[in-house]
Amino acid sequence: MAERLLVIGGDAAGMSAASQARRRRGADELEIVAFERGGFTSYSACGIPYFLAGLVPDVGQLIARSPETFRDAYAVDVRLRHEVTEVDLGRRALRARDLESGEERWEGFDQLLVATGGEPLRPPLPGAEAKGIFGVQTLDDGLAVRRALDEEHPRRAVVVGGGYIGLEMAEAFKVQGLDVSVVHRSPQPMPTLDPDMGVLVADAMRKMGVGIHSGEEVVGFEADHGRVTAVVTDARCIPADIVVLGLGVVPRTTLAVAAGIPTGPTGAIRVDRRMRTSIEGVWAAGDCAEKFHRISRGPVSIPLGTHANKEGRVAGINLGGGYATFPGVIGTAVTKVCELEVARTGLRESDAPRAGFDPLSVVVDSTTRAGYYPGAQPISTKMVVEKRSGRLLGAQIVGREGAAKRIDVLAAVLWNGLGVDEILNLDLSYAPPYSPVWDPVLIAARKAWERVEDTVSECR
Amino acid sequence: MAERLLVIGGDAAGMSAASQARRRRGADELEIVAFERGGFTSYSACGIPYFLAGLVPDVGQLIARSPETFRDAYAVDVRLRHEVTEVDLGRRALRARDLESGEERWEGFDQLLVATGGEPLRPPLPGAEAKGIFGVQTLDDGLAVRRALDEEHPRRAVVVGGGYIGLEMAEAFKVQGLDVSVVHRSPQPMPTLDPDMGVLVADAMRKMGVGIHSGEEVVGFEADHGRVTAVVTDARCIPADIVVLGLGVVPRTTLAVAAGIPTGPTGAIRVDRRMRTSIEGVWAAGDCAEKFHRISRGPVSIPLGTHANKEGRVAGINLGGGYATFPGVIGTAVTKVCELEVARTGLRESDAPRAGFDPLSVVVDSTTRAGYYPGAQPISTKMVVEKRSGRLLGAQIVGREGAAKRIDVLAAVLWNGLGVDEILNLDLSYAPPYSPVWDPVLIAARKAWERVEDTVSECR
Numbered sequence: 060m061a062e063r064l065l066v067i068g069g070d071a072a073g074m075s076a077a078s079q080a081r082r083r084r085g086a087d088e089l090e091i092v093a094f095e096r097g098g099f100t101s102y103s104a105c106g107i108p109y110f111l112a113g114l115v116p117d118v119g120q121l122i123a124r125s126p127e128t129f130r131d132a133y134a135v136d137v138r139l140r141h142e143v144t145e146v147d148l149g150r151r152a153l154r155a156r157d158l159e160s161g162e163e164r165w166e167g168f169d170q171l172l173v174a175t176g177g178e179p180l181r182p183p184l185p186g187a188e189a190k191g192i193f194g195v196q197t198l199d200d201g202l203a204v205r206r207a208l209d210e211e212h213p214r215r216a217v218v219v220g221g222g223y224i225g226l227e228m229a230e231a232f233k234v235q236g237l238d239v240s241v242v243h244r245s246p247q248p249m250p251t252l253d254p255d256m257g258v259l260v261a262d263a264m265r266k267m268g269v270g271i272h273s274g275e276e277v278v279g280f281e282a283d284h285g286r287v288t289a290v291v292t293d294a295r296c297i298p299a300d301i302v303v304l305g306l307g308v309v310p311r312t313t314l315a316v317a318a319g320i321p322t323g324p325t326g327a328i329r330v331d332r333r334m335r336t337s338i339e340g341v342w343a344a345g346d347c348a349e350k351f352h353r354i355s356r357g358p359v360s361i362p363l364g365t366h367a368n369k370e371g372r373v374a375g376i377n378l379g380g381g382y383a384t385f386p387g388v389i390g391t392a393v394t395k396v397c398e399l400e401v402a403r404t405g406l407r408e409s410d411a412p413r414a415g416f417d418p419l420s421v422v423v424d425s426t427t428r429a430g431y432y433p434g435a436q437p438i439s440t441k442m443v444v445e446k447r448s449g450r451l452l453g454a455q456i457v458g459r460e461g462a463a464k465r466i467d468v469l470a471a472v473l474w475n476g477l478g479v480d481e482i483l484n485l486d487l488s489y490a491p492p493y494s495p496v497w498d499p500v501l502i503a504a505r506k507a508w509e510r511v512e513d514t515v516s517e518c519r
Numbered sequence: 520m521a522e523r524l525l526v527i528g529g530d531a532a533g534m535s536a537a538s539q540a541r542r543r544r545g546a547d548e549l550e551i552v553a554f555e556r557g558g559f560t561s562y563s564a565c566g567i568p569y570f571l572a573g574l575v576p577d578v579g580q581l582i583a584r585s586p587e588t589f590r591d592a593y594a595v596d597v598r599l600r601h602e603v604t605e606v607d608l609g610r611r612a613l614r615a616r617d618l619e620s621g622e623e624r625w626e627g628f629d630q631l632l633v634a635t636g637g638e639p640l641r642p643p644l645p646g647a648e649a650k651g652i653f654g655v656q657t658l659d660d661g662l663a664v665r666r667a668l669d670e671e672h673p674r675r676a677v678v679v680g681g682g683y684i685g686l687e688m689a690e691a692f693k694v695q696g697l698d699v700s701v702v703h704r705s706p707q708p709m710p711t712l713d714p715d716m717g718v719l720v721a722d723a724m725r726k727m728g729v730g731i732h733s734g735e736e737v738v739g740f741e742a743d744h745g746r747v748t749a750v751v752t753d754a755r756c757i758p759a760d761i762v763v764l765g766l767g768v769v770p771r772t773t774l775a776v777a778a779g780i781p782t783g784p785t786g787a788i789r790v791d792r793r794m795r796t797s798i799e800g801v802w803a804a805g806d807c808a809e810k811f812h813r814i815s816r817g818p819v820s821i822p823l824g825t826h827a828n829k830e831g832r833v834a835g836i837n838l839g840g841g842y843a844t845f846p847g848v849i850g851t852a853v854t855k856v857c858e859l860e861v862a863r864t865g866l867r868e869s870d871a872p873r874a875g876f877d878p879l880s881v882v883v884d885s886t887t888r889a890g891y892y893p894g895a896q897p898i899s900t901k902m903v904v905e906k907r908s909g910r911l912l913g914a915q916i917v918g919r920e921g922a923a924k925r926i927d928v929l930a931a932v933l934w935n936g937l938g939v940d941e942i943l944n945l946d947l948s949y950a951p952p953y954s955p956v957w958d959p960v961l962i963a964a965r966k967a968w969e970r971v972e973d974t975v976s977e978c979r
Contacts, residue, residue, distance in 0.1 A: 071956070106951050109892060120891035223950075353946075364956050365949040386944050393948035402948055431580035432569060464924065464954070467947045471931035474945055484846050485934055487927045488853035488862050489825040490683075491566050494924070496531070496824050 061090045064378060065153060065168040067143045067314070069095025070102065071364050072345025072371035073174035074124065077135045079375025086134040089379070092166065093135055094155050096142040099198045100126050105364050107201035108227035111208065112234040118198060118205075146171070146318035148338060170340050170378055173315050173328060174371065177308030177346035177362040186280030191287035192302040195228060204303065208235060213300030216240070217290045219277050220305035221248030226260075226396045228303045229269050233397060240270035240297050242290060247273055251392060252455050253407045255422060256441050259457040263399045272297070308362045310347045323349040325360035332384040334374035342378065344370035351387035354405050354452060354473065355414035361388055390453075391470045393463045400463035404470040405453025408443045419446045419514060421506045425499035427461035429491035438462040440503040442469075442479065449478040449511040454503075461493075468500050479507040521550045524838060525613060525628040527603045527774070529555025530562065531824050532805025532831035533634035534584065537595045539835025546594040549839070552626065553589070554601040554615050559658045560586050565824050567661035568687035571668065572694040578658060578665075606631070606778035608798060630800050630838055633775050633788060634831065637768030637806035637822040646740030651747035652762040655688060664763065668695060673760030676700070677750045679737050680765035681708030686720075686856045688763045689729050693857060700730035700757050702750060707733055711852060712915050713867045715882060716901050719917040723859045732757070768822045770807045783809040785820035792844040794834035802838065804830035811847035814865050814912060814933065815874035821848055850913075851930045853923045860923035864930040865913025868903045879906045879974060881966045885959035887921035889951035898922040900963040902929075902939065909938040909971040914963070921953075928960050939967040 064080060066073040077091050093100070099122055106121040115121065126137040138155065144163065145154040152167045179194045181187065191213070193204045207213065216232035218225045221243030232239045241248060241264070247257025248264065248271060261271050275292040280302065282288055290297045310327035312320075321337050323329040327349035330336055334344050345367035352359045366388055376383035393402040411418035420443045428435040438458030445452055454469040456462050472482050483504035489496055497505070524540060526533040537551050553560070559582055566581040575581065586597040600618040607613070612627045639654045641647065651673070653664045667673065676692040678685045681703030692699045701708060701724070707717025708724065708731060721731050735752040740762065742748055750757045770787035772780075781797050783789040787809035790796055794804050805827035812819045826848055836843035853862040871878035880903045888895040898918030905912055914929040916922050932942050943964035949956055957965070 103889060103891070103951065103956065105949070105956070106889060106891060109951055114893050115891045227950075363949070365947070368956050369944055386941065387946075389946045391946045391948045393950045393953055395950060395952045404946070404948070429563060429566060431563070431566060431575045433574050461924070464921070464948065465927070467925070467958075467960075468927045468931050470946055470948065471928050472935075475932075475935040475937070477935070481846065484829055486847075486849045486851045486864070486930055487825070488851045488864070488924065488930065489565070489823070490687075490853045490855060491563065491569055492855045493853055496563065496565075496828050498927070500927075 061086070061088055062169040063090045063092070063167060064170040064172065065166060066091065066093040066172045066174060067153070068174035068176055068345070069093045069100040069137055069139070070174065070176055070345070071367035072374070073172060074101040074129065075368050075371025076172050076174065076344055076375035076378060077129065078133050079372050080379040081133045081135060083376065083379025083381050091135045093129070093137045094141040094143050095137065095139050096158065097197050097199055098139055100124060100129060100137055100139070102198050103364065104196060104198070107195050107198065108224070108231040110201055111204055111228070112231035114234070118202060121198065143314060146314060148318055148320070148341070171342065172374055172378070173320065173336070173341065173343040173347060174345045175311040175314060175347045178311040179304065179308050180306040181304065182306070184277060184279045186282050186287070189280050189282035189287040190285055191300065192280060192304065194304050195224060196308065207301055211300070214238060215299050216301045216303070217242060217297050217299040218303050218305055219243070219290060220307065221245060221273070222250065222305060222307055223392065223394045225305035226264070226394055228305055229264070230396045233267065233269060240272060242272040242275050242277060242292055242297060244276055245273065249401055251403055251407070252401070253409055253441065256439070256455045256457050259439060260396070260399065260401055264396060267397050308346065310360055312347055315343070315347065323358045325349050325358050327360040332386070333377045334370055334385060342374045344374040353387045353389050355410065357414070359388065359390070361390060363392065389470060389473055391466060393466060395463065398459055400456070400458050400460065402456045402463040402466035403454070404466050405451070405473045406443060407453060411443055411452050416452055417446045418443050418452055419510050420444065421503060421510055423499065423503040423506050425502050426495060427458065427499070428493060429495050432491045434460070436460050436462065438465070438499045440499050442503045442507045444479055444507045444511060446511065446514050449480050449508060451477055451479055451482060465500055479504040479511065483508055521546070521548055522629040523550045523552070523627065524630040524632065525626060526551065526553040526632045526634060527613070528634035528636055528805070529553045529560040529597055529599070530634070530636055530805070531827035532636070532834070533632060534561040534589065535828050535831025536632050536634065536804055536835035536838060537589065538593050539832050540839040541593045541595060543836065543839025543841055551594070552596040552598065554598050554603050556600065556602040556618065557657050557659055558599055560584060560589060560597055560599070562658050563824065564656060564658070567655050567658065568684070568691040570661055571664055571688070572691035574694070578662060581658065603774060606774060608778055608801070631802065632834055632838070633780065633796070633801065633803040633807060634805045635771040635774060635807045638771040639764065639768050640766040641764065642766070644737060644739045646742050646747070649740050649742035649747040650745055651760065652740060652764065654764050655684060656768065667761055671760070674698060675759050676761045676763070677702060677757050677759040678763050678765055679703070679750060680767065681705060681733070682710065682765060682767055683852065683854045685765035686724070686854055688765055689724070690856045693727065693729060700732060702732040702735050702737060702752055702757060704734065704736055709861055711863055711867070712861070713869055713901065716899070716915045716917050719899060720856070720859065720861055724856060727857050768806065770820050772807055775803070775807070783818045785809050785818050787820040792846070793837045794830055794845060802834045804834040813847045813849050815870065817874070819848065819850070821850060823852065849930060849933055851926060853926060855923065858919055860916070860918050860920065862916045862923040862926035863914070864926050865911070865933045866903060867913060871903060871912050876912055877906045878903050878912055879970050880904065881963060881970055883959065883963040883966050885962050886955060887918065887959070888953060889955050892951045894920070896920050896922065898925070898959045900959050902963045902967045904939055904967045904971060906971065906974050909940050909968060911937055911939055911942060925960055939964040939971065943968055
């Protein structure tokens with residue numbers, strides 16, 4: 060008889076795992092059933108802001124693979140609008156509720172993959188239930204915002220939260236012609252950057268006409284006839300016709316915790332390199348699973364589609380009888396706010412001491428192309444470096460067109476533990492339309508190495 | 520008394536060295552004199568095609584630092600239009616001729632840096648002395664072509680040579696509205712790519728309306744009243760009002776060889792990691808110096824400004840009493856032909872066996888952004904991988920906007936000797952405006968790893 064794999068969550072991690080498992084084991088060997096609470100499978104949540112900006116006209120374009128594809132091409136039984144409400148590890152079964160009919164059923168499993176994703180943070184603020192306040196985590200959320208834009212023609216948008224999704228939503232509203240303000244708690248937007256780089260983001264966004272209210276705590280919402288009219292912070296009241304909450308997500312683990320699947324210090328489900336939890340035959344992948352940070356050497360929770368896809372692939376290969384491992388993350392991320400490009404990898408300067416490193420840093424201004432080549436754009440590169448060894452610990456980039464993707468070179472060398480003295484000699488590509496003869500990345504490494512050498516001299 | 524450093528060649532390598540040496544040792548400790556045959560110092564030869572295309576309006580923009588800057592800010596005595604005609608290692612002196620006055624003088628040195636650069640290949644073809652036939656290696660060459668374009672209004676341009684400079688000149692003429700043909704000997708343009716990638720370049724250029732005559736040998740030129748009228752190949756006669764020779768360069772070592780400075784198997788001057796030749800107190804850097812290829816583990820001659828700058832820096836630090844090494848190259852290069860982006864690093868599939876590797880390869884088509892994001896462009900990535908280990912040996916990219924600079928990630932991991940199984944899990948940045956959720960580089964690594972796994976299975 061075929062083994063039975065149940066997958067909780069039909070997005071990136073769950074469906075990558077299902078398809079990888081299927082590639083290795085046919086339907087006669089492995090039955091696969093996936094339960095998805097929402098109405099879609101395998102979609103790009105990261106694409107929602109671009110759908111809302113009108114850059115992606117049809118929401119269907121965000122769906123990588125439909126349930127039909129999974130059914131027909133992968134023989135995966137996908138049950139949409141089915142919420143798993145309980146997992147019984149003793150009986151090796153889960154209870155799924157059909158959200159349309161309300162019917163509940165127990166389904167047995169041999170293998171279980173928990174891919175429940177992340178849960179958007181929704182602090183219980185007064186007025187938070189008013190109409191016109193939205194999250195933007197799921198396609199269903201995105202469709203709701205789209206409807207509000209089309210039907211209610213809001214004029215003033217307030218985004219609560221200054222992280223990736225917050226800034227991307229600010230861009231979306233800006234592109235749609237709304238007045239946009241961003242309100243957030245940290246001293247600068249993009250708190251995953253050090254403040255000296257975050258201030259570059261804040262300055263650029265203000266120049267684009269986006270209101271930035273940093274260091275302010277949202278204390279509630281005002282409403283009129285149940286419809287939001289303003290966001291109230293500890294410093295001001297910002298009029299709003301539409302509000303988006305982009306306060307980040309935490310691992311969605313209620314179900315797993317209730318079942319007794321162990322979580323780690325970050326609150327995410329603890330997994331090993333093969334994506335196994337500590338319960339035999341129970342796996343986890345994606346935003347609900349804890350990750351190992353290769354630079355801090357500690358556990359982290361970083362909700363990101365690219366990790367979810369990789370972890371899902373690894374889980375699926377292993378579930379299919381193959382062997383694969385997920386080697387961890389280094390915190391690489393990128394975003395775009397209108398013409399502004401922002402990227403980061405590794406540790407911030409402020410993270411480094413906590414991880415046991417004594418850091419120094421440099422910030423270098425350069426251009427994305429040879430200075431004389433048309434379209435050369437500014438790029439500021441920060442490098443965080445271990446003072447005694449010169450080893451790269453992290454990097455941050457803020458710039459214009461052509462700036463952000465350079466973070467990948469730094470991610471690659473950071474992954475390999477290189478020192479800036481080696482990085483500055485890397486054989487990177489050069490032609491005037493693509494970079495100055497010393498790529499900005501190499502210039503930053505040169506400056507960082509000069510700082511390291513000066514520091515060592517001071518010690519003597 | 521101050522030590523005396525003479526530098527032969529006032530471009531990237533020579534002047535980087537001079538300025539680095541000066542940073543470490545003041546004029547009272549080290550006298551620096553640089554001899555430059557041409558009329559400029561430290562200029563971007565790579566920028567000449569863009570000057571000719573009209574993208575860079577003023578040739579002065581290509582000059583990184585003027586002789587005056589070197590004199591005033593670095594106390595380097597730059598002698599323009601001075602050709603060094605002989606080096607006497609026994610007497611530790613060189614003879615320099617002032618090309619304007621014809622006067623010759625012997626100058627003694629304690630340290631000598633040979634930075635004579637590359638010599639454009641000019642086969643002695645019948646008719647090659649006709650007017651309207653140009654090289655494009657120096658700024659003086661570039662100015663001559665510019666004058667020809669402005670004063671003679673040529674209509675039909677033929678570029679001889681299908682490498683980087685050839686294709687960049689094809690673009691320049693195209694931008695200037697000329698009819699352009701490229702004629703070259705190899706089966707596909709861009710012989711530094713494997714033919715399966717070169718054919719993508721040829722196809723794209725033909726679609727842009729550039730005539731591509733591959734596998735043809737130029738046998739001579741036709742002229743009328745001493746002015747070129749056609750390029751004659753072994754297959755046809757191509758009418759031409761202007762001809763550019765882009766046949767590549769070889770190390771310019773006549774002077775060094777005559778002096779007895781040893782060269783390596785590539786014909787370039789042999790240097791160690793600190794850029795020392797085997798003669799005490801004699802250094803070499805830039806296009807005239809041999810480089811170590813970190814993947815083939817053998818000597819290569821790769822004329823490229825980015826190497827020249829790095830090697831010059833290393834030589835200069837050492838000359839200034841510091842310590843620096845140049846770790847070698849991996850053959851990274853990039854170019855742009857109108858909308859087409861072409862890049863490479865490491866070994867070609869065809870190089871690998873010669874270097875002792877048994878390779879396999881994959882070519883993967885993807886997009887530069889999420890497929891649904893506006894402006895997503897095609898990108899083809901080839902990976903060359905050692906069959907038994909999965910180690911990356913080289914990569915090639917042909918695509919459109921946003922494609923080429925991705926080679927740097929592959930250069931970084933190639934530098935570190937990573938296998939494709941590790942590369943596919945790299946934490947690269949992801950956001951829809953910058954890449955699909957699996958970056959093209961990661962997709963290529965996944966496919967390559969699948970091929971490696973299949974191959975190993977076959978062996979069992």
